[in-house]
Amino acid sequence: MMDKKTVLAVIVCLIALIAWQTLVNRIYPPKPKPLRAVTATITNAPQPRAETAPPVEKSAPPAPTKEVVAEPEESRPAEQTATLSNEYVRMDFTSWGGGVRWVELLKYKINGSGNVMLNGKEFAPALALANIANAGPDAVFTLEHPAADTVVMNRHTRTGLDVTKTFRLGKGYVLDGTIDITPPPHATPPTNTIDLVIGTATPVEAKELPNFLTASWLVGEKYQYRELKQIAKNAEKGVSNETVNARWGAVKSQFFTMLLTPSTNAVQIAYAAVELPRPAEWKAKQPPQGVSATLQLVPTTTTGNGSERYEFTWYAGPKEYERLVALQGGQEEVMQLGFWGVISVVLLKSMNFFYKLIPNYGVAIIIITILIKILFWPIQAKSIKSMKAMQKFQPLMTKLREKYKDDPQRLNTEMMKLYKEHKINPFAGCLPMVVQIPVFFALFTMLRSAIELRGASFLWIKDLSQPDTVGHLLGFPVNPLPIAMGVSMIWQMKLTPSGGDPKQQQMMMFMPLMMLFFFYSSSSGLVLYWTVQQFLSIAQQWWSMRQADTAAPAAAMTSTGKTK
Numbered sequence: 001m002m003d004k005k006t007v008l009a010v011i012v013c014l015i016a017l018i019a020w021q022t023l024v025n026r027i028y029p030p031k032p033k034p035l036r037a038v039t040a041t042i043t044n045a046p047q048p049r050a051e052t053a054p055p056v057e058k059s060a061p062p063a064p065t066k067e068v069v070a071e072p073e074e075s076r077p078a079e080q081t082a083t084l085s086n087e088y089v090r091m092d093f094t095s096w097g098g099g100v101r102w103v104e105l106l107k108y109k110i111n112g113s114g115n116v117m118l119n120g121k122e123f124a125p126a127l128a129l130a131n132i133a134n135a136g137p138d139a140v141f142t143l144e145h146p147a148a149d150t151v152v153m154n155r156h157t158r159t160g161l162d163v164t165k166t167f168r169l170g171k172g173y174v175l176d177g178t179i180d181i182t183p184p185p186h187a188t189p190p191t192n193t194i195d196l197v198i199g200t201a202t203p204v205e206a207k208e209l210p211n212f213l214t215a216s217w218l219v220g221e222k223y224q225y226r227e228l229k230q231i232a233k234n235a236e237k238g239v240s241n242e243t244v245n246a247r248w249g250a251v252k253s254q255f256f257t258m259l260l261t262p263s264t265n266a267v268q269i270a271y272a273a274v275e276l277p278r279p280a281e282w283k284a285k286q287p288p289q290g291v292s293a294t295l296q297l298v299p300t301t302t303t304g305n306g307s308e309r310y311e312f313t314w315y316a317g318p319k320e321y322e323r324l325v326a327l328q329g330g331q332e333e334v335m336q337l338g339f340w341g342v343i344s345v346v347l348l349k350s351m352n353f354f355y356k357l358i359p360n361y362g363v364a365i366i367i368i369t370i371l372i373k374i375l376f377w378p379i380q381a382k383s384i385k386s387m388k389a390m391q392k393f394q395p396l397m398t399k400l401r402e403k404y405k406d407d408p409q410r411l412n413t414e415m416m417k418l419y420k421e422h423k424i425n426p427f428a429g430c431l432p433m434v435v436q437i438p439v440f441f442a443l444f445t446m447l448r449s450a451i452e453l454r455g456a457s458f459l460w461i462k463d464l465s466q467p468d469t470v471g472h473l474l475g476f477p478v479n480p481l482p483i484a485m486g487v488s489m490i491w492q493m494k495l496t497p498s499g500g501d502p503k504q505q506q507m508m509m510f511m512p513l514m515m516l517f518f519f520y521s522s523s524s525g526l527v528l529y530w531t532v533q534q535f536l537s538i539a540q541q542w543w544s545m546r547q548a549d550t551a552a553p554a555a556a557m558t559s560t561g562k563t564k
Contacts (some may be wrong), residue, residue: 080143082151084169089317091169098141098153098165099125099197100175103316105256109455110205118258118316119199123274123292126199126258127167127177127314130294135163137197160184173317174327179310193267194310195294199258200274201251202290207466212254212449215271215293216334217246223333228291231273241270249295250334255451255465257319257334260295261327263311268296318451321348335449343442348450355452362458365525369532372439373540379435380537381544440530447525456525464525479520481527486516488534492541 080095087106094101103118103126110116119126124137134157141153141163153165162182170176179194201213216225224244226234234240246266250259276288299308315327324332337344347368354364373380396418404411447453453464460480461468469477489512519527 077140082143082145084149084151084167084175086169086172088172089169091175091316093143093151093153093167094125095141095143095153097125097128097137097139098135098155098163099128099137100167100199100314100316101125103258105173105317108256108318108451116204116256118201118256120202122277123200123290124197126197126316127165127175127260128197129163129179130195130197131296132157132161132163132181132194134158135161141165170313172323173315175314175316177312177314180307181310182307183305185305192308193296193298195268195270195296196260196310196312198249198251198260198293198295199316200290200292201253201256201258202274202276203253203288204256206288208254210289212252213289213291215249215251215269215291217244217249217266217269217295218330218333219244219246221330223330223336225336226271228273228289231271231291235273240272241268243268246295247329248331249293250331251291251293252319252334254449255319255454256317257315259315259324259327259331259334261313261315261329261331262295262297263300264298266295266297270294270296319449320451321345337442337445340438340442340445343438344446347439347443348446348452351450352452360458361453361456361464361525362461362528365464365528366532369529370536372436373533373536376435377540380540436533443529444522444526447523450525453523453525458524458528461524461528464528465523467521468524468527479524479527481524481531482516482519482522485519485527485531485534486512488531488538489515492534492538 077095081101082093084091084093085106089106090104092101092104093099100119102120105116105118108116124130128137129135130137135155139155139157141155144152144154146152147168149169151167153167155163157163160183162180164180164182166178166180168176179196181194198215203210203213210228213228214225215231216223218224244266246269248259248261249266249269250257251271252258271291271293274290274292276290278287297310297312300311301309313327315324315331317323319335321332321335324334350368350371351361351364354367355361358364358367397415400411400414400418404414447465450465455462456464458464460470467477467479468481469479471478493512515530519530
């Protein structure tokens with residue numbers, strides 16, 4: 001069992017961790033990058049027979065406020081499509097449902113080949129209406145492109161409503177939209193709300209973990225989300241929507257998001273889990289899944305005849321911090337940087353700064369690691385000094401343990417007297433670890449969704465956002481970097497001055513094994529940081545111990561009067 005001193009040390013370390021206060025910084029908005037001219041094309045396409053069936057969903061879609069009436073198949077006109085594009089994105093619009101069929105991200109590749117695609121043909125078009133009869137995802141709109149950056153869609157419903165959608169591609173990945181709904185003369189105002197499809201988020205690559213798939217929204221300054229598992233559990237309970245006063249709503253994967261921001265706060269979000277086609281190489285028993293969501297908007301303006309206008313922006317692109325901040329609505333919260341967010345932002349900005357100087361993110365991570373080590377150098381030095389001092393009193397501590405082995409309370413009292421008399425801090429050993437925990441977790445949360453590291457290479461590492469697997473041995477992945485990290489931890493422990501209870505020292509020998517297990521499947525960017533940090537700590541420890549060893553004889557000679 002651990003003695004009271006050890007228990008107290010653990011408690012102090014935990015309190016220090018919990019009491020860590022996040023800094024309050026106002027992140028300055030970035031300057032938008034110049035864009036090339038937007039282009040638009042429009043085409044007529046014959047109706048393919050294979051695409052008349054809706055996508056199969058794991059749970060029932062959110063219940064609309066009004067029944068959506070599908071067009072008869074035999075009378076459905078040929079699909080019209082239009083494309084708006086700039087140097088970053090190509091958005092494909094469809095007259096079937098009156099929305100965005102898919103989004104092609106021109107700066108991001110899948111496995112180094114084709115471009116990343118968001119949403120998809122097999123899903124409801126993004127920005128389709130979900131609660132207006134004869135104007136929903138199955139309705140057919142007319143499609144026009146009056147300007148190079150603009151697409152306009154119109155629909156006259158059987159009930160006499162005129163629905164006009166206007167989309168304009170702006171800077172980067174941002175689409176500005178308006179929806180005008182006009183009732184027939186002397187008719188009751190149509191809806192007072194609309195349910196607008198945000199989109200369907202799916203894993204871009206098979207190696208992405210499903211826990212990154214979420215529907216999320218922002219209420220005031222509070223970020224809220226529902227992961228895929230929670231959405232499935234809610235569906236079993238009959239829950240598919242939540243009443244919210246949201247500034248925006250989004251669906252996202254590990255690195256990409258579709259994010260809908262209305263001019264006036266939304267009042268409800270609905271979400272559903274969607275089953276995806278099973279790839280040929282898919283080995284898991286459960287088929288791959290995605291997350292779809294709709295956001296319920298209230299009118300931005302309403303006229304006397306009951307006409308309503310809804311205004312919004314739609315972002316479809318990478319979870320790139322600077323671009324999300326530029327939206328100026330708290331959209332950067334979709335990155336889920338969490339409790340250590342301020343530190344994560346500092347580390348992210350630092351990493352991008354050093355990348356501009358030396359265009360390699362592996363080198364940038366190493367530079368950040370060196371700066372962090374310099375920052376924590378005095379704390380580590382003080383810890384080594386304290387452990388060295390405790391080592392000198394090991395014989396006396398051993399005698400105390402033997403003398404009071406049957407009286408733990410007296411043993412702790414005598415040890416505390418010894419620490420106080422010789423000004424030894426028994427908690428100094430855990431201090432370096434405690435102060436690095438915020439940095440570690442901030443770096444962990446930043447690296448897990450930093451789009452900058454996606455596909456970034458360093459030495460043998462092909463992707464810093466993934467483990468550095470170089471091969472497989474009996475089906476088990478071989479990751480050299482975590483192995484090197486584990487070896488460095490054992491090396492450091494061998495150099496560390498022994499002190500305290502020998503049983504506790506034996507327990508600490510399991511730490512490298514535990515950390516190896518934790519880091520083995522982590523992103524190689526994170527493991528690179530911790531491994532370099534370990535080797536820097538070894539260098540500091542060797543240097544500090546050497547300084548202490550060379551200073552000790554000189555001090556002894558001075559005290560005995562043998563030096564002049």
